[in-house]
Amino acid sequence: MTRRGRGSTGPGRPSSLPPDGYEAPPPVREGPSGGLVVDFHGDDDRRASYDVGTLPVLGWHPLLAEALALRIGPSGDIRTLSGANESWQVMGRWARFLAKTEPMPAVPEQLTRAHVDAFHTRPESAPATRYGDMLEMRLQFAADRLKDQLPADARDAFNRRLPKPRYAVGGYSNGELDRLTAAARADTARIVRRIRAGEQLVRQYTEAPGQVDPHRRELAETLAAMAATGEVPQLEFSLDHLRRRVELASHLFLTWRDLAPLMALLALVTERNGETLKELPAKHRILEDRAVELVVVKRRRGTKKWFETATWEIGPRQRELHTPGGLYLLLLELTARSREICGSSTAFCFWRNGSKKGDEGRDEHFAPFDTRLNDRSGIGMSTWAATRPQPVLADPPPAAKVKKDRAGEPNDASDGKPASTTAPPLKVTFNQIKTGVDARRTRQLGGHLPSSAKSNTAQVLFANYLKPDEATREWAEEVITEALADAEQAARDAHEAAVGRRGEPTVIPDAESPKQFTNAGLPEETARQLAQGELDTAWTACEDYDHHPETGAPCGDSFLACFHCGNCLVTRTHLPKLLALLDALGTMRERMSEDAWWKRYGPAWVAVRRDILAKFTPAEVDKVRQQPLPDALLDLVEAPWEQP
Known part of the structure; x- marks a missing residue:
């Protein structure tokens, strides 16, 4: 069977069959x-x-x-x-x-x-x-x-059903992501300058040997031989001969120590997980010098869903460290010589000092992830971040409060010494990078999960990347708090605007008899009707139903609009109905979205809580709450087909 891959079958091209006499190996x-x-x-x-x-x-x-x-x-x-x-x-x-x-x-x-x-x-x-x-x-x-x-x-x-333990890896804060990105980009830029300088020296020595600086002629001759043969010469034995040999090879080839910043920057820019980056192919297609198209592998999607065609922006040459396509092409440039020698089809190929493993000459060039993804030597991104000249630091821990005694002096438990705020080195892993960049992208898109999902579904993005991330949870809580504050403020503004047009309800908290209502400023006939309950509506009373404050015509508004009307009268006898209404509105709040609830019931809720109940004493309100409340009668303002 020699035909394989996409396009190997089709009309007139049946699938490949094993030769006669083939027997499948036993399981x-x-x-x-x-x-x-x-x-x-x-x-x-x-x-x-x-x-x-x-x-x-x-x-x-x-x-x-x-x-x-x-x-x-x-x-x-x-x-x-x-x-x-x-x-x-x-x-x-x-x-x-x-x-x-x-x-x-x-x-x-x-x-x-x-x-x-x-x-x-x-x-x-x-x-x-x-x-x-x-x-x-x-x-x-x-x-x-x-x-x-x-x-x-x-x-x-x-x-049986098993309770899933709660464990997850959070991402990085915005500050940690920025510091990690800056460090990885700076070190990758140094790697690029180093190898391009070595290539330039080889070209100069090959084309015009006499123009090479005499102080660099010996190095140029050595690099030209390395470029031609792919072999790094053995140096005279000394205590640091292994280090010097690696430095010599690094003029033309990537080495182990270059992997950490390169892979960290790839993970940050491409927003892909470590397994996908390790198996990046060298085969690609450039689309109009604007993007690069390649087939990447995402194993966790399950069988028969491994491969995905990715299209990455290239961008201008001076921005190649900022765009996924530009960085991918740059990686191929840096690994071209090693890949040609070892014959691998993957993007990551470099030189390693093989003297300890018995590899010599051209065998020191290899593709580390061809045989296994979990390399034993380790990429060491955390070690790189902690040992570079300017270490990448995590956010400092929050300062602990110093305990003091009643006199205001530090006690013996703290010794008066504040907690250390020294930031520890940042622990760098592919999982945390992926979580951090996914959370950042979700925040930039306003939290809309379908738009934020890139290499995962929206459900996987939330469950595995956003939910465990503390920074995302804090951001989501801030967004929700701001949204609720905006909705409440909108309800207050709507109530105040309606009161400005129609007048403010009249609240008479201490009156019960017609005479008391008359003393409060009501006409005698209105006071009598109010005391006898003849003016009662759903939750309050209406002084003049036939003349709306705005239109002068008979009122046709919802009973919820009574709380923003100058004809509205509220007495002590209405307290049980108002409290029952507030409880019913609280129940509706649990069954509806916050935005819909504030738009529909928010203005009435604000009017009752702020302008009406505030006129009664807390003791009087608590006393009414201790008694059984009547039916809320909320169905009077709800069409059956509109109830949630």
């Missing part, structure tokens, strides 16, 4: 030592073999081998080497746990719910580890062909 085979072995072949062509025979509890080996084969095999959900390694590690923890239990289940048929519960609650593991292990073993034993091999109560114990 479980017998290893050299006699144990059962499961082979893995990932979608990225990374391979591994797992020897189940090395695990304890021999009676479990057939089931464990079959479960692992179904999980990481061709039809399984695990398609990456890192995922297969994780499944194998969890299986190992399960087998070693069973070997220590009393009584030990020698075969799967002896497994009980108590064993599964003990595995989930084992104290030596962190809550996140126990949660992940339970989920993984549930998936490994989920196949229909394996269910009958485990007792029903044990299967139920695996399948």
Whole structure:
């Protein structure tokens, strides 16, 4: 089968078939030592073999081998080497746990719910580890062909709902992001100047050797030989010969120490996670000198959804460190010589001092992420940030308050010394960079998740990147607080505008009889009708229903508009209805959006709380609240089809 990739099939081009006599390899085979072995072949062509025979509890080996084969095999959900390694590690923890239990289940048929519960609650593991292990073993034993091999109560114990531990990695603050970006950009600029200066010296020596500065002629000759052969010469042995050899190679090639600032800046500018950046391809297409198009890998999207076509802006040459396309092309320029020597198709290729590993000459050029993404040597972004001439610092911790005694003097617990405000070095990880840039982009777009989602769905963006980020939560709380304040102010303005046109309600808190109402300034007939309840409406009373203050015609407004009307009368007898209305409005506030509630009910709520209840004493209001309140009668102002 030689045809592969997109376009290998189509009308008249059937899919490739294996040769005659082909037999698929068995999912479980017998290893050299006699144990059962499961082979893995990932979608990225990374391979591994797992020897189940090395695990304890021999009676479990057939089931464990079959479960692992179904999980990481061709039809399984695990398609990456890192995922297969994780499944194998969890299986190992399960087998070693069973070997220590009393009584030990020698075969799967002896497994009980108590064993599964003990595995989930084992104290030596962190809550996140126990949660992940339970989920993984549930998936490994989920196949229909394996269910009958485990007792029903044990299967139920695996399948029960598990409380997810609360753990997440937050991002960086705006200040930390700015400092990290500035440091990564400055160091990347130095790397670019260094390698371009070396290339310029090689070109000058090749084209016009006599014009080379005599003080740099020896270096130019050495660099020209390195450019032609790809080999960095061995230097005379000394205490620092390894460092000097790395410095010599760094004139033309990237080295290990260059990876940290380059990858940090790539993560900041492209807003992609570390796995995607490690597998950036060298193959690309330039679109009208404005953008670069390439196919990137995002493994966490699941099987058959790994690949995505990304289009990155190039920008002007003097801004190549600020645009994703410009930085990507710059990376290809810096790694061109090493990539040509090692023959890799990935963007990250560089030179390493291979004397300790036995590599010499051209073999010292390699692509670190071709075989494995979790490189053992480590990129060391935190070390780079802490050891550069101007370290990248985190935000200083908040100063602790100094405890003082009653006399105002510092007590013995604090010794009068304020807490240290020295900022620690910034811990730099891909996860925190991704969280920080996603949170920053969301804030810039006003919190609109569908527009903010870039390489994830809106749901994943919120759950995994925004929700754990403390800075985003604080920003969201500020936005909500400001929005609520604006909505409340709009309701106050609407109430005041209506009162200015129609007049302010008349509140008579201390009167109950017609004579008292007359003394308060009301006409005798109006006072009598008010005392007898003849003027009552839904929650207040109306002095002149037939003459609206603005129109002079009979009133046709909603009862909620009574609180902004000069004809409105409020007495002590109306307090129970008003308090019932406020409670009903509070219930509606829980069922509606804040914006809709403030627009519909805010002006009335402001009028009752600020202009009416304030005229009664708190003791009088509390006394009424202690009695059963009447029906709020809110349906009088609501059409049934408009009720939320």
